[in-house]
Amino acid sequence: MHDKTLTELAAGLQAGEFSSRELCQSALDRIQRLDGDLNSFISVTTEQALADADAADQARAAGDAAALAGLPLALKDIFCTQGVRTSCGSKMLDSFVAPYDATVVEKIRQAGGVSLGKTNMDEFAMGSSNENSFYGPVKNPWDLSAVPGGSSGGSAAAVAAGLVPAALGTDTGGSIRQPAAFCGITGLKPTYGRVSRYGMVAYASSLDQGGPMARTAADCALLLETIAGHDVRDSTSVARVVPDYSAELDTSLAGLKIGLPKEYFGDGLDPEVETAVREAIKVYESLGAKVCEVSLPHTHLAIPAYYVIAPAEASSNLSRYDGVRFGHRCEDPTDLEDLYKRTRAEGFGEEVKRRILIGTHTLSEGFFDAYYLKAQQVRRLIRQDFLDAFDEVDVLMGPTAPTPAFDLGAQKDPVSMYLQDIYTIAVNLAGIPGISVPAGFAGNRPVGLQVLAPHFAEAQLLGVAHQFQQATDWHLKRPAFGKEMA
Template sequence: MTQETLSDWVRKLRAREISSRELTRLYLDRIERLDADLNSFVTVTAESALEQADAADARLAKGEEAPLLGVPVAQKDIFCTRGVRTACGSRMLDPFVSPYDATVVERMHAAGAVMLGKTNMDEFAMGSSNETSFYGPVRNPWDTARVPGGSSGGSAAAVGARLAPGATGTDTGGSIRQPAAFCGITGLKPTYGRVSRYGMIAFASSLDQGGPMAASAEDCGHMLNAMAGFDERDSTSLERPAEDFTAALDADLTGLRIGLPQEFFGEGLDDGIRAALDEAIRVLRERGAEIREVSLPNSHLSVPAYYVVAPAEASSNLSRFDGVRYGYRCEDPQDLLDLYTRSRGEGFGAEVKRRIMVGTHVLSAGYYDAYYLKAQKVRRVIADDFRRVFADVDLLLGPTTPELPFELGAKSADPVKMYLSDIYTIAANLAGLPAMSLPAGEVQGLPVGLQLIGNYFDEARMIGVAHQFQQETDWHARVPSAFA
């Protein structure tokens, strides 16, 4: 019973072929039986899940319709959940039980989703391998010696192993797409401002965006229908009319103009990934898409610009963790400064400290113009590159990652090497564009991710194109044998 996707379950629940309680029980059993090898969940909320399932069954019995009515999902542990610990992968928030729900959690609950639990993640979403979590690393279901990617690695591994039909993620520099690629699933980062950041613990506020992770593009459309929408409690939420993100599933690809940014296919790209993408491009061309080469000449500046902007915003956002109002507090503080510095020194892990320090440095007197202001200008130059190419093409296509999932520990000693894992994903965050990763092949038994980057607000079309690709291929339907 793991071949069904989230979309299949939506249909079967509506047709009353299965109850939400049965379905929830099925996934809770899988988590209990199989997650010991993955560590993808930090909290399983079995009891409340079954209560929510019963409530959903009652609504289904009355003939109610809601986008995710009765569907079990997992929440990344960055989203605040009332009454359930929200630790964000950190010792700092290990004692934190949120007094309120994030808007995303609230909306998914209203849409009838059943929460199975909270998924593991890199500490404060800072990482590309899920090795920085206070709760230990997550392992890749395709090969448990390898990382699942990060920071939404718990969500990606859980969906990849079919311990949940769908999970939420957040993406600041690739944190939905890179783990989706590594775990062989589909993940979408919406246009900046689509999904409310209220109650989503902040890392870099001008880049952070929540989004769906599931087996297929259609699944992501159903989830995004529940997640997206204006929220007055998020000051950067966009006021847009409601949209059905599954509206373009029957898209005709004839004449669709797809651009291949040549900078994404240069040196450093794994040969196996390149070959898988060539094959995917052939499939799309056969369906009538027009493929052309384009250029994003400033894309090589994305990672350096990001590692100024994101840490700067992080150093400011994480200043709220002071050991006073919530979270970790050191033992026996001598004075106020000792309380602050030791609570933070003991509560944060090494990668979070590193980024806070980078951010503090680039914002400090005498360095602001040289780093931060310059990075903000480069950010515009990168966004302008996209604006130019979207005058000529409808979508961009490239690899999600330069290489296949790497082994645990392979990059832990070299932060810059780790940062370059996100070389193809970061530009979309800097520009605020929607982007997704979908499975497009296998190399040495490991999944390959294909990235689509769309123009602002073009999620429905991207989901449609990805869905059409998934009608021609079955990469998204494959489950690692140990979890089949």
């Protein structure tokens, strides 16, 4: 059962092959038996999940099954869930039981989806390896000595290990796509504004976007249909009709124009990753697509611009964690300064503090123009690179990450860790959608193919990914981890 896709499980439920309770119970058992080694969950909500599963079974019996009725999934612990701890991977929120649901959580519930729990992540979504979690690192099910990627590493590992068929993640600089690539699953970052951010703990508000992580593009389409759409509670969410993504998956690729950004195939790209990606592109050519080289000339500035904008927004977004209304508070503060400084020194991990300090510094007097304004100007240039490229081609393709998953503890220097996001970060700055699709292996570790499309072209993106998965079986490969368990 744990090898099946959401779509297959939905069919099984519909055909009465198993009940949602059986399905969810089996997944919960698997989590209990395997997650000790993976650490992909921060909280497992067994009772609530089984109650929801029963409710879904009853609804189905009454002929009232919604799109995700009875299907188990997991939520990155960045989405607020009413009555359930929402930690964001931080000691700061270890005690925070959210009094409300995030909009996407509400939508999942309304569609009958059953959350089994909250997945591990880099603290406040800051990281590319999931090593920055207060709850400890997550292991990559393909190789327990490797990282799963980050920041949605728990969601990626849980799906890859067959603990859940799908999960939600968030992507601020690659946090859905890079762990999807490292764990050999499919992960979609939608267009900025496509999915509501309400109730999603903010890291960098102008870059954050929630999205689906699953085995297949078809499953991602099913989830995106559920969570996308305008939300009156999010000023940055876009009032635009949500297409029927599932219905558009089979659009033919004949004549599709694929651009390969030459900057995505340069120095620092692992040869095995490059080989896998080039093989994948050949598959597309065999499906009737045309391939050409394009240039995104400001690519090298994406990481510098991101490390001004994201920390600046984060430094302000994280000021609310002050020990007054919720979350961690230091013992016996002597005065207000002590309350703030000790609470925040104790509650935040090292990487979070690093980014708060960088953001505070670059916004401060005398530095604002040189850093923040400059980065926003460069952000426009980076977006323009994509707009220009999409005048020439329909989609862009390249590697999701320059290397396969690296070893736990291998990246000690923050800057070299940041450089891991070289191919994903510009996408967030531009606000366009991107998907990572399993495309082979480098040694025993998966490789992801990244496909990018213009703003709001998720239907095309999902179709392009789905057609590839009809022609290949990389997305069907399963790690040895947990295989002995049915």
